[in-house]
Amino acid sequence: MSQIVHTVSIDRELCKGSMACVQSCPAEAIRVRKGKAVILDELCVDCGECIQICPNNAIKPQTSSFIDFSQYKYTIAVPSPVLYSQFDRKFSPNSILKALRQIGFDDAADVTYCCESVSLVIREFLTTYHGPVPLISPFCPAVVRLIQNRYPDLRELLLPIESPMEICARDQKLKKSRELNIPQEEIGAIYITPCPAKINSILCPPRKEESLLNGGISISEIYNSLLSVLSSFDKNINYSEDRCISGIGVGWAVMGGEAKSLQAENTLAVAGLHNVIRILDDIEKGRLRDLEYVECLACPEGCVGGSLTVGNPYISRSKIIRLTEQFSELAAQDWDTTKDLYDKGHFLLSQEIPSIPPKLLDKDIGAAIQKMKMRDEIVKTLPGTDCGACGAPTCASFARDVVNGDADINMCVFKVYEKIKKISSQLTELLNGSAFMSTRNHSGKS
């Protein structure tokens, strides 16, 4: 699917035109126009960085609510492993899954096992891969969108392996449909998400026709209901004894977890969209060819830093690391079974990823060159302070907007100030030169 859908939107009632989102957006995809923030669809990658930055809570993710799922006979919550890091340590992953079953889902499935399977599959894939390197992890949808948008030539480096959340949804639907003897279409799989980008990948998956997940709810949306259920559990039951998650798999929630799980020598993990952009720039210039695999995640510290989470990302990170240690002893997955499924194509994706090019200066290259020159001329006359008062993040992006006809040069306060100064000096000159004023002045003085 190549249609652009976004899961981040601005509430115009609440927006006060603050520049916070414009200046923090790593994709330079927000402008303030006529006092309200506007998202430029062709540039936004749905990372959600703006959601937490907005001082007026005016930026909202588009998540599904419980009512959307009433059409399904049976619902399964598929929580991101990040969810396990959002509560006090005394609440084990198993108790959190149990709580999910009490707040309205018929079942809750752990994803960490699937993360581990995918780790094993990537290891296998790398041993037989001889194409261009470094391969880029395709599991952060904001990074995939960025590549589709700004680095289309790097699409061939995206690993053609299905994501753990999709595999989990597929396995669970199959299992439940057999158990309950109902068609898979009547089972709804709902992702519990740390970010809007994952919801976007459910609504319009870049790598296949349709997602197996049926919607997403943010961690922050269900946090309170989960917490009250968790607090009501009998304190004498020790849920921490349960062996229910994969140590390798839960590590995927933090930066480096996926890369480390591959046990390959030349891997790299990068988090934060600004840093990802720098790495992609290097790859595009032909650098980093000595690397096999690069894990790129849009949020700082990885998925635990997602904008729809509740916990402090650093505290969440330490909880995840503790869980990886706690569940490290046993390899949760049986490689023979996984290998068999891999050989059958269970994990592979073959669809080509479409590019989503940003708006060009002009369709005609000659005209685009002219506009580029105009842009450079405009930049020279701007103050270069990147103050943002015009509503664009930088003077250069403002100049581009002016050339594109999306902004007026008089939206720059410095330009307006220059013009007022010029007009007022012309007025003073006119007044001083007028015969009437000079007589009055003369008579007044004498």
Added chain:
Amino acid sequence: MESTYVQEFEVIGGDFLRAGQVSTQIKAILKEIGINHSIVRRISICAYEAEMNVVMYAQRGKILFSMNPHKTNITVEDEGPGIEDIELAMREGYSTATSEMQEMGFGAGMGLPNIKKNADTFHISSVVGKGTKLQIGIMN
């Protein structure tokens, strides 16, 4: 009207902090103008390797970037030690980089061969003790 875009950039030898910025800027301009992305990639590999050669070996250099709808030209002229044996310098794996540079991931002896591989036209001239001039052309 002749539509040629020209911009000149300065590169300072030994300035590893800003190394690579010129090629990043050139790449951004080409993408905005709407040049085919596989061509942008070839041009940016050439620009990057040429820029890094100035940073690593020369005192200073100028990168002249000019493009029209049909062709992109990158001319890199530096003030530096120059190259004694151009044929040898063009050989894959040959490098005069110090071990420090190689530890930083540079100087693998692939720079000039890489430029030649990615360019449609390539010309190199050098005067020992004065500097080196590269002329790179890629059809858009």
